[in-house]
Amino acid sequence: MDYSSWVDTSLDLNCNPFRGHEMGTDGFGLAKEMDASLMERPRKNNVSVKEQTGALVEELNRVNAENKKLTEMLTVVCENYNALRSQLMEYKRKNQDIEVVNSKKRKSGNSSNNDNNVDMNGNSESSSTDEETPKRQREEVIKAKISRVYVKTETSDTSLVVKDGYQWRKYGQKVTRDNPCPRAYFKCSFAPSCPVKKKVQRSIEDQSILVATYEGEHNHTNAAQMEATSGSNRTLTLGSVPRSTSLASAGPTINLDLIKSKSSTDVKTSVPRLDAPEVRHFLVEQMASSLTKDPKFTSALVAAISGKVFQDNQTEKR
DNA sequence: CGAATTTGACCAGCGC
DNA sequence: GCGCTGGTCAAATTCG
Numbered sequence: 001m002d003y004s005s006w007v008d009t010s011l012d013l014n015c016n017p018f019r020g021h022e023m024g025t026d027g028f029g030l031a032k033e034m035d036a037s038l039m040e041r042p043r044k045n046n047v048s049v050k051e052q053t054g055a056l057v058e059e060l061n062r063v064n065a066e067n068k069k070l071t072e073m074l075t076v077v078c079e080n081y082n083a084l085r086s087q088l089m090e091y092k093r094k095n096q097d098i099e100v101v102n103s104k105k106r107k108s109g110n111s112s113n114n115d116n117n118v119d120m121n122g123n124s125e126s127s128s129t130d131e132e133t134p135k136r137q138r139e140e141v142i143k144a145k146i147s148r149v150y151v152k153t154e155t156s157d158t159s160l161v162v163k164d165g166y167q168w169r170k171y172g173q174k175v176t177r178d179n180p181c182p183r184a185y186f187k188c189s190f191a192p193s194c195p196v197k198k199k200v201q202r203s204i205e206d207q208s209i210l211v212a213t214y215e216g217e218h219n220h221t222n223a224a225q226m227e228a229t230s231g232s233n234r235t236l237t238l239g240s241v242p243r244s245t246s247l248a249s250a251g252p253t254i255n256l257d258l259i260k261s262k263s264s265t266d267v268k269t270s271v272p273r274l275d276a277p278e279v280r281h282f283l284v285e286q287m288a289s290s291l292t293k294d295p296k297f298t299s300a301l302v303a304a305i306s307g308k309v310f311q312d313n314q315t316e317k318r
Numbered sequence: 319c320g321a322a323t324t325t326g327a328c329c330a331g332c333g334c
Numbered sequence: 335g336c337g338c339t340g341g342t343c344a345a346a347t348t349c350g
Contacts, residue, residue: 170323172342185341189322199341324347332339 145217150203151210160184160200162212168198179204191220 151162160173160182168186175182181202188194196216203209 169321171344173324174340174342177339183340197341320350322347322349324345326343326345328343329341330339331341332337334336334338 145215147214149212149214151212153208153210160202160210162198162200162210164212166190166196166218176201181207188218191218194219 149162149164166188167190169189170184170186172185173182174185179201181204183199183201186198186200188196188198194216196214196218198215199213201211201213203211
């Protein structure tokens with residue numbers, strides 16, 4: 001059975017490791033169990049309504065327990081992620097200091113695609129005491145807000161499109177020296193005044209991975225935030241430019257806003273509230289759509305309903 | 319027909 | 335100064 005389409009909303013959480021058979025790691029074992037119980041129900045003609053109600057209540061309790069467990073696991077995952085991230089920040093900062101000393105000769109404005117020399121605190125290192133024009137200062141501010149996102153795609157997919165919830169207009173494409181795959185240049189077209197640019201190029205090591213480099217900060221709200229509740233967009237981006245470096249699977253990605261967290265001390269404030277009504281609503285919709293998209297679930301539902309109807313007809317005739 | 323994309327030309331920065 | 339390279343512009347083309 002292919003549950004891959006369900007993985008999207010379950011975040012790969014194995015919510016119920018105790019139920020062994022065929023559960024996989026999709027976190028939707030419960031749905032399948034309900035499914036099975038629905039299938040069984042018509043056969044149990046002698047089961048009274050009371051017993052059925054009791055079973056349903058029991059099932060509901062299990063759903064609640066599982067939901068609680070999922071929430072707890074999600075919280076733990078978020079906490080672990082934050083801890084790891086702050087460690088990574090610390091490590092990068094230390095590396096940065098060393099690298100800056102080694103590369104003082106380099107001009108500050110020369111940042112190629114493979115240049116990882118970006119201060120995560122939003123400060124661009126400049127050792128020169130030259131007078132700086134406002135234009136140059138502005139450029140440095142923009143360049144300081146650089147983030148990179150890795151998106152895994154199908155190798156057959158030749159388009160350089162990274163769905164991140166924003167609207168982009170392609171304004172150029174170039175083959176660069178260090179990578180035979182062309183690099184595409186995008187500008188944010190959601191707001192005319194938005195200064196954010198995006199470069200997308202396939203990774204030279206793994207051509208199935210798209211490397212999207214964001215420059216600048218959006219000065220408007222995210223289009224995905226507006227579309228999220230409609231359920232049409234499977235990408236949930238909370239906040240502005242995704243600051244995190246993520247290796248997403250082919251398909252939907254969940255980008256968490258990390259740009260506002262300048263230090264590890266305020267990391268918690270940047271984590272989206274999982275109990276926020278918007279997020280809950282979105283998750284519920286995604287889960288519902290995941291269920292309805294599965295043909296086996298719908299066919300089982302149809303079988304269960306028709307079985308129930310058939311059963312009712314039989315009892316009425318008696 | 320308007321919007322989006324493509325693509326060759328152009329420009330600026332850098333190294334030699 | 336010249337060539338190379340990355341980035342941007344804008345006319346041409348394609349697409350919905």
